[in-house]
Amino acid sequence: MTVELAPPPATGPSDASAAAVEVRGLSITVAQPDGTRRAIVENISFAVPRGEVLALIGESGSGKTTIALALMGFSRFGATIAADCLRVGDMDIAAMGQSALRGVRGSRIAYIAQSAAAAFNPSRTILSQVIEPLLVHGLAGREEARARAVALFRSLALPSPETIGDRYPHQVSGGQLQRLMAAMALITGPELVILDEPTTALDVTTQVEVLRAFKAAIAESGATAVYVSHDLAVVTQVSEHIVVLQNGRMVEQGDSARILTAPQSEYTRTLLAAARPAIRPTADAALDKVLTVDSIHAGYGRIVRGMPATPILADVGFTVRRGSTLGVIGESGSGKSTLARVIAGLLPAASGEVLLEGQPLPRAMAQRSREQLRRIQLVFQNADTALNPAQTVRDIIARPLAFYHGLKGAAAHARVDELLDLIRLPRALADRRSTELSGGQKQRVNLARALAAEPDVLLCDEVTSALDTVVGAAILDLIDELRRELGIATVFISHDISTVRAFCDEILVLYAGRAVERCPKAAFDGHSHHPYTRLLIDSVPDMDPTWLATRAAAAGPALAVSAIAPELCRFLPRCPVAIGGLCDSNPPPLHVDDGRAILCHRAGGPGDASR
Amino acid sequence: MSGALAMRVRNMRLSGRIGLALVLFWLVLAVGGPALAPHPVGAFIDQEVFSGPGRTFWLGSDYLGRDVLSRVLWGSRYTVFLALGAALLAVLGGTSLALFSAIRGGWTDEILARAMDTLNSMPSKIFALVLVAAFGSSLTLLLLIAAFIYIPGNYRIARALAINLVAMDFVQVARARGEGAFHIARYEVLPNMIHPLLADTGLRFVFVVLLLSGLSFLGLGVQPPYADLGSLVRENISGLPMAAPAIIVPALAIASLTVGANLLIDALKPGGKA
């Protein structure tokens, strides 16, 4: 699988010594309990010309972050860095002592971490953290530092740049925080910026804005950048060069365009394929409606006349047929997970009904019979937290067998083995604890536990979000196969429209707790959509280096709206095509045709609602 | 099971192995020690008091001329079993209540938390004094009283742990499956609290040892002629100026026992490093 490469890159700068960053023969090793050393990164060589961006791409465990951190002379868990050459500008990083490195970090080499929410200190103001590099390196006084920070905030298109720094990290949105971290990195005018998956944790619509801001800011500062990511499409937008990594080794490197168009290694091709999910054929849906959700209102707090104090979902309804898949899409906070919880009965709906094969289910889980509970199974988003770390895989899978089917002893043992086969996990893993499994394996166990109940309805809540693309694609294949084989009706919740589009028979778009559009897969392409759906579609980066540049900056809202009445269109404050006097005064009508339903004033007229 | 245990021991850090050795040593002594005692525990056999180590009395004699070795051998039994029993009981009681509290939530939780605060706010030694005076100090009662006094402390810790765990997804999964409160408490939540609870047990163990010695300070505790290790230290305190083995030995015994127990528990923590 691994392709041996000739050390000097074929493409890239002709004169490596002119490069801003040069890495040759980099290896990073950790000590094993038995005293030997194991290489987690081996024989890495690349160079980045001044002012350009190089991407390190690979899945988790590929060593991409480890390599990036090594550029700052930093290693986690006491790993040892060794290299023939590890140079940034005129600095020989490998030869520098700790105090010299400290003087360089944050001043000449800056780092932007994956999760700004975790990397910002929650108990200090943003400004104090943003200007800290200037202060600790003695590069500016407090007043000057503050002025520089405000200027950077402004150039990063942050709202109220004068005062945003006085807030605490939890008081700003994820996208803003990520940009604030960019400000923290760029404030000292570093020669090299390392960006470690800076947009992975963001919603697609936010990601676009943040990417654009990053790209502009880096270009403006003239810094060289190393961009770490698992997402080829994103990388395509920002980097001139790509290094593909697998298991700590280089698989391929070259110009971005070349890697995308003419990948040389098998692994790169796999990555590319996973990034462009193939559209799967629609299932031969049976006619019987297994799950019907009818006009659900749900939320938290005391319920008054069918409306909760803090409403989350309003008037959501759909049906799912046996063997078919409904995709539910929306950004974080849209109510996707709440919908799953309402169907499972974990959160009783305030009003509306959930029907299983036409039979209304009690709203609260506690009132449902064990049989009713068995027939609807919820697969939680995060397998790390959904699997009890104290139990073995066998314990986890055997429990629903015992609980719903009374299966014990040898019979249960055999059935667990069958289920492991079904989800393609080696039986040998049965006696491991879930903490010893990889992310993909955990998600399979999570799935197997739901399947053990032999459900009619499977609710999958973001089951691939935390996984690498390739691993996630395999899980998707598995779910797709199972629902066909077992005839399970699936509700597939995701924030990723390309996955949903490829995988589901019908798509439901949630915005702020309302279903703004429902659309069968067959009718998805070439039809008009709700403006929000359109925004989602447009925010998914193409594998095209020019996509970010060519995609017009998202049009601002057409109407200046401060607060909207609950019955009005909730997308109004962001809608670029809102119609004054209509959208801001009348509730949006529901247009139904061709199996599609759109909640929008524009949808009634001819043409695309979003254009 | 025993193979896995052996594995764990082999993978343990040195401090963990030292802890294990100390704990095993005291456990063995607690079980078999009294049989090895060369003299009756209450026999007044030395004409001298606080004599040093010698041929007849390996560890010298105490303030009444009794054999220190024999008394320490018996004392270790009382300390180990009383303290271990009370610590385990306290953790069992506190954790059960905490699980109940965390899983039930609402008013049950509020009332239990209040009640536990009430008990926790009373100085332990004085509370023990009242309870011993009211109910007596037979071994069983001492065990129960010591356990009762340390239940609220454990409850506090266990409740904090349980509340975090109850919010975890895998508990939601179990709830969604329709599991009852007992299953959730016993199989989903409890196994994930074991290590912090073990650490707490170790701490409570130390507390009970100290409480017993504190009670002996007030003239209560294990019935004579027997005495727990703490009481041995206390009753021979006048031997301190002459560094009599009668006080040094039980003091060292307590220290090695409690330090050993805690080293072992530290080493059992997953990850081991922290």
Added chain:
Amino acid sequence: MTARGILSRRELLGAGVAGVGLMALGGCGPSPQRRPAAASSGAGAIRVASMAASTKDTLDPAKGAMATDYVRHYMLYSGLTSIDDDSLRPRPALAESFDSDDRITWHFRLRRGVRFHDGAPLTSADVVHSLRRHNDPAVASKIAAIAAQFAEVRADGRYGVTIRLTGANADLPTLLAQAQFLIVKAGQDHPDGTGTGAYRLAQFEPGVRTLVVRNREYWIPGRPHLEQVELIAIPDETSRVNALLSGDVHAIHAINPHSLPRIEASGTCEAVVTPSSLYTNLIMRQDHLPTSSPDFVQAVKHMLDRPLINRALFRNTAMLGNDQPVAPVMPYFNRELPQTVLDLDRARWHVRRGGLNGLRLPLYCSPAATGSVDMASILQEYGSQVGLEFAVNRVPADGYWSTHWMRHAMTFGNNNPRPTADLVFSLFFQSNAEWNESGWKNERFDRLLTEARGEADEVRRGELYGEMQRLVHDRCGIAIPVFISLCDGYDKRLKGIKPIPLGGFMGYRFAEFARWED
């Protein structure tokens, strides 16, 4: 006070430096000359630590219950009579003379010119008030039982008092020397420390401290010798000894005999051992089985290893007891009585004869009765050798007297030194006595007791008391293994201390006699 504080601090600092030097040289041990001095002048201001203090501490002599109270009261007040030496004979004090023809009606003539601390003269009214109040239930006098024999107390002019008793009692002058009978001011229902004693009250904080200063108008010329006495209590014995050794206090009460070697080794302090009639006794109730069996009682009496108890518990400072309450230091002690000794064969014989073999019996002991816990251990040890199984039940000191003492078949009692044989016999051995500990009934004994009380002839009295001692020794369900000596510790610079067998600290009156000599 302040001046003294500064001075002692300076000296302490000096001592500290010396200590460092010694440590550095590898030496240890304090140099006696450097010990902190308490005195600011030759006259002396000392600090004294007693054993117990609590919020119960009182200025009312009638309520005095503990050594700390007695010491405080003897410093502040004076009695009609006093006992000044080990003869235990009463001497005139505030009463310059006393007499009685029939030992029923007693006449006391008061010393003239004696003044209370507030300047008021002492008159018969004060004495009448002080004695009568013991019969008032609201006063809750500790010796109401003794005062019950006052049929009448009346003034006989300004300086005369007549006491008429309910029956003849030759010991009245001795009884009146007790701390509870100290004279307070007339009209004071709650005495406030205003007495005729050697010291005036400067500060009183119950449970913490009593500070007194010299009464320059004390009615005995030339006394007291100390300027100031601060009385505190250090309940913890080890702390008490440490405080003495470190020079923080200059006299301590009630030392455990095991601490004596430390004090003697210090070079700066000394111990004073006072033989007394204090005893801790084993009570075998005559109204319970099997303790009412004479065989059981005899078995137990022969099972007591008295020398061992003396050695192990008291480092041979005690005197062997002979199961009767009159100590060798007391008048009328019967020297003829054969000493009961450890005789396990005889004990076994009694056990067998009484059919008591293998019997299991709870034995209650408590720190409230000095040494009883260890005595119980010893008894348990020997019991196992003769076929009796004693289950030792140690119970807390508080609540012991009201809930355990005399309430079970076998408990321990603790009897403070009493000034007269009559007192101890009538309180604890008379058939109808409230605290007839063993519940024995002996008519002959009761008759002898009444006779002896009114008997004027000393020789005859001695015979009567001797016979009573024999009766108790032979028949009563009480075992008294030893008479416990009282050990006190003093700074060697404190002079003039001698034992008075009524209690430690010279029968609680050392403050009147002690001198400070640097």
Added chain:
Amino acid sequence: MTAAPPTRSAAARLLPMIAGRIASSLLTLFLVSVVIFVASSLLPGDAAQELLGQSATPAQIAALRHEMGLDQPGPVRFVHWLGALLHGDPGVSFVANMPVSDIIANRLPNSLLLAAITALISIVLALTIGIASAINRGGRIDSALNIATLSLVAIPEFLIATLAVLAFSVKLLWLPSISLVTPETGWAETLRALALPVLSLTCVVVAQMARMTRAAVADQLDRPYVEMARLKGVPFGRIVLFHVMPNAIGPVINAMALSLSYLMGGALVVETIFNYPGLASLMVNAVTSRDMPLLQSCAMIFCATYLALMLVADIVAILANPRLRA
């Protein structure tokens, strides 16, 4: 710092919380008084018997009981006591025949002084030890401090105290072996008198506090923001002080509050050995003499101290955490 702390919202959030906590504290205090009352009614003997002692006659006891009001049924006495307390009168001590408030006023400052000095020293010490261990996690210093603190926890406090007396008072004559403090005692003398009790108590509480500090700091040191700060080139000392401590302070203070609550009632042994007139020995006195009004008041004070410490810990946690504050 330029950031204006959101004081108004903090106050708006804190005040109802404090009010609620004080209300529930009153409930807890009431529960304490009930528990004390029930527990002490289980005790053998009563104040009259204990006061009159071994030599009491039944008639005397009955008279005294009547005088103390002990002849009334328990619940009646409890209601009377509670009623008086609500009017601010904690009653009159049975045995001392003094108002309970006077007795407590004499002792409380002593206990508070001892606790305050010990708290100050042990907090500084515990933070130092805890932080030093945390930043050396797994290293030699950590192991050494771990064993040292464990051993310190394991030694009975009367042994520590007695050793200290033998060394510093009896042998070296540096410090007084008993702590006699009166209102007239000067500051320097008071500090000297308190040196050994403080030393002993510090040994008792510091270990537990240090271990908790270590755990809290170690937990924070593993957070991504610490790595981020290192990647910004922030010196390690500054990271610990300005990045880690603000986040660790919540759990640290909580653990410390629990330990410090020990300093009031738990000082019993130290009070006894150094003959220090504090509240713990007063309460034991009240127990042994069955002095109900005094006992109740002592228990109330200990309970209130505990609740107040917990409240302070929670307030500090809220103030230190902008997420809870806003």
